[in-house]
Amino acid sequence: MPSAREMWRMAESSNSVVIQGLTKRFGRFVAVNHINLEVRAGEVFGFLGPNGAGKSTTIRMLCGLLRPTEGSANVAGFDVAQKPEMVRQNIGYMSQKFSLYNDLRVIENIRLFAGLYSVPAGQLQSRIDWVLEMANLKGQERLITATLPGGWKQRLALGCAVLHKPPILFLDEPTSGVDPIARRQFWELIHQMADEGVTVFVTTHYMEEAEYCNRLALIFRGAIVALGSPSELKQNSIRGDLLLVECTPLGEALEILQSVPGVIDAAVFGNALHLVVENAQTAPAQVRSSLAQRKVAVQRIERIRPSLEDVFVALTTIKGAERAA
Amino acid sequence: MSGRRVIVMARKELVQILRDPQSLMIVILMPVILVVLFGYGVNIDLKGLPVFVFDRDGTQQSQDFLKHLQASQYFHVQRVVGNYDALTRGLDNGSAKMGIVIPWNFSQRLRSGGPVQVQALVDATDDNTANILTGYVQGVVQAYSAQVQSQWLSAHGAPLQFAPIAVETRTWYNEDLESSAFIIPGVLALVMSVIGAFLTSLTIAREWERGTMEQLISTPVSAGEIMLGKLLPYFVLGMADTVVCALIAIYWFRVPFRGSFLALMGSSAMFMVVVLSMGFFISVLAKGQFAASQIALITTFLPAFLLSGFLFAIEQMPLPLQWITHVIPARYYVSVLKKIFLKGTPAALLYADLVPLAIFALVLGILATRSFHKRLT
Numbered sequence: 001m002p003s004a005r006e007m008w009r010m011a012e013s014s015n016s017v018v019i020q021g022l023t024k025r026f027g028r029f030v031a032v033n034h035i036n037l038e039v040r041a042g043e044v045f046g047f048l049g050p051n052g053a054g055k056s057t058t059i060r061m062l063c064g065l066l067r068p069t070e071g072s073a074n075v076a077g078f079d080v081a082q083k084p085e086m087v088r089q090n091i092g093y094m095s096q097k098f099s100l101y102n103d104l105r106v107i108e109n110i111r112l113f114a115g116l117y118s119v120p121a122g123q124l125q126s127r128i129d130w131v132l133e134m135a136n137l138k139g140q141e142r143l144i145t146a147t148l149p150g151g152w153k154q155r156l157a158l159g160c161a162v163l164h165k166p167p168i169l170f171l172d173e174p175t176s177g178v179d180p181i182a183r184r185q186f187w188e189l190i191h192q193m194a195d196e197g198v199t200v201f202v203t204t205h206y207m208e209e210a211e212y213c214n215r216l217a218l219i220f221r222g223a224i225v226a227l228g229s230p231s232e233l234k235q236n237s238i239r240g241d242l243l244l245v246e247c248t249p250l251g252e253a254l255e256i257l258q259s260v261p262g263v264i265d266a267a268v269f270g271n272a273l274h275l276v277v278e279n280a281q282t283a284p285a286q287v288r289s290s291l292a293q294r295k296v297a298v299q300r301i302e303r304i305r306p307s308l309e310d311v312f313v314a315l316t317t318i319k320g321a322e323r324a325a
Numbered sequence: 326m327s328g329r330r331v332i333v334m335a336r337k338e339l340v341q342i343l344r345d346p347q348s349l350m351i352v353i354l355m356p357v358i359l360v361v362l363f364g365y366g367v368n369i370d371l372k373g374l375p376v377f378v379f380d381r382d383g384t385q386q387s388q389d390f391l392k393h394l395q396a397s398q399y400f401h402v403q404r405v406v407g408n409y410d411a412l413t414r415g416l417d418n419g420s421a422k423m424g425i426v427i428p429w430n431f432s433q434r435l436r437s438g439g440p441v442q443v444q445a446l447v448d449a450t451d452d453n454t455a456n457i458l459t460g461y462v463q464g465v466v467q468a469y470s471a472q473v474q475s476q477w478l479s480a481h482g483a484p485l486q487f488a489p490i491a492v493e494t495r496t497w498y499n500e501d502l503e504s505s506a507f508i509i510p511g512v513l514a515l516v517m518s519v520i521g522a523f524l525t526s527l528t529i530a531r532e533w534e535r536g537t538m539e540q541l542i543s544t545p546v547s548a549g550e551i552m553l554g555k556l557l558p559y560f561v562l563g564m565a566d567t568v569v570c571a572l573i574a575i576y577w578f579r580v581p582f583r584g585s586f587l588a589l590m591g592s593s594a595m596f597m598v599v600v601l602s603m604g605f606f607i608s609v610l611a612k613g614q615f616a617a618s619q620i621a622l623i624t625t626f627l628p629a630f631l632l633s634g635f636l637f638a639i640e641q642m643p644l645p646l647q648w649i650t651h652v653i654p655a656r657y658y659v660s661v662l663k664k665i666f667l668k669g670t671p672a673a674l675l676y677a678d679l680v681p682l683a684i685f686a687l688v689l690g691i692l693a694t695r696s697f698h699k700r701l702t
Contacts, residue, residue, distance in 0.1 A: 063543050065701045093543035099536040115333030116544040
């Protein structure tokens with residue numbers, strides 16, 4: 001029977017990132033508000049939220065680039081405020097904006113970061129080859145970085161961040177401004193790394209990207225509003241059932257449906273409405289009649305599985321309402 | 326401190342300088358341009374100044390006086406005018422720097438042994454030139470009157486007399502009284518201010534602006550390693566430029582070089598540390614390329630230009646300005662440069678300048694190191 005102390009240590013070691021009450025204030029603005037989080041070793045952990053929600057601020061604190069105002073964070077076993085240099089030895093970081101040197105050649109950027117991470121001389125060539133292979137940049141070593149297409153740049157930045165084989169990788173919106181095909185390729189790389197045991201902490205505001213993560217935290221206005229695997233979030237976060245309603249005109253329908261009994265929430269999704277209802281069996285008839293009364297043409301009503309976007313909209317409306325109240 | 330990290334930083338910085346046409350121009354062309362500009366363009370020697378003469382006497386005696394004036398290399402009698410108006414017009418439109426009016430009774434008064442006054446009208450727009458001109462013209466007149474006096478005395482039977490006291494002048498250090506020899510050594514201080522402070526302030530501010538600093542500080546590289554790695558290439562380039570400027574000064578402009586080369590390199594290295602530290606410190610505070618470069622120019626280049634004794638002698642400045650020069654590091658460096666080039670003062674006697682310079686290097690170096698943290702704000 002292991003002692004409590006040993007249990008604690010085991011729990012520690014299986015967690016790559018442990019965040020407790022982490023808070024960052026800029027003047028009176030609270031960017032990150034007392035968040036708690038544990039990221040397990042080897043998982044792809046997604047940090048999902050709109051722009052300005054506090055994603056980058058959190059990731060910067062975890063990399064030791066910003067000092068937390070309150071609370072603590074432990075990364076790879078080291079406290080980010082007390083031992084930022086030890087943290088940096090054990091992480092790879094890709095900032096939101098492309099921030100390799102545009103005026104250097106591909107190989108010069110790689111050699112620079114290999115040097116900064118103190119990649120042992122004996123491993124240098126094999127690591128460089130590995131990165132060129134991984135980033136699909138073989139034969140392009142002599143190109144000036146500025147001339148690379150966006151997707152290539154992202155892969156090069158990822159390569160430079162993992163030259164020293166860090167156990168934890170922080171990626172801050174790694175795929176923003178990259179075309180969809182390059183984005184998919186990039187996520188394949190992320191999963192490759194996770195398969196090799198690397199913990200990946202990735203922020204994004206693309207809902208479809210969040211589906212690629214093992215677990216997700218939804219962050220809104222500096223606070224975590226939901227936490228779990230994508231399927232857990234979809235099952236547990238919405239109270240009620242979800243209906244898709246295709247009708248015209250949308251705006252009028254939205255207005256009508258918000259006051260129909262049995263409808264909890266209504267929101268526009270593309271060219272249709274998503275309704276959260278108390279009962280998916282009885283609600284369609286009620287919706288049809290309410291809309292027919294006001295001469296709104298209904299093309300289709302169907303029960304659907306909620307997407308992460310539905311979850312997100314549902315959770316943020318609740319938070320918004322709480323704040324307003 | 327890891328030597329390897331410093332070296333990879335320095336190599337990256339050097340590659341960036343060599344790949345940036347603007348930095349390259351500043352490193353390669355600017356020193357040459359500055360030395361040549363100050364070597365040829367700024368000439369405070371006054372020679373062949375245009376003079377208008379209104380000779381109301383028109384005698385052999387007055388012609389003789391004018392010949393003396395003309396014989397001086399400082400004046401060039403541009404025109405002999407027939408009326409006072411023409412003279413003042415010449416001064417007004419700048420074609421004459423001085424007007425000489427010889428009175429109608431010039432020769433008559435001299436023959437009768439009486440004193441006579443020659444009028445000199447001087448354009449004092451530039452007070453410095455006016456002072457020098459007045460001095461020169463007084464010198465010519467005094468020499469001429471001594472000659473007239475001895476002639477008069479011998480004509481009246483007195484024995485030939487000699488002036489009881491004569492000054493025997495020897496100019497030391499800058500024997501040919503060339504202002505270029507006085508100015509050019511100081512250009513080194515300007516060159517180093519630009520390379521050291523201006524370029525450095527740009528390079529670090531650029532990393533903040535482009536966001537590359539964020540990536541850099543997320544790696545295990547330490548603040549000290551970043552600073553050292555970034556400054557090393559500029560130190561080497563600055564020292565190389567110093568040597569180039571010194572060679573142009575010595576072999577092209579024939580500025581004498583009498584001191585030790587080692588003292589030149591030693592003091593230059595100290596001043597380089599001063600300007601690099603200032604450039605680094607400024608860029609850490611400013612974080613924008615434009616602001617950083619402006620502040621760098623105002624705090625290093627401008628004082629090196631105006632308050633270092635490079636062009637304007639410190640002893641002639643108003644007292645409060647003289648006090649201020651004591652906190653201008655360039656002042657000590659320019660002073661050392663002039664001593665090494667022109668006087669050949671042995672290194673051991675330069676301590677009055679080298680000690681303050683070393684203190685500045687130390688203090689500013691520490692300040693720069695302390696100012697930079699691996700954190701975003």
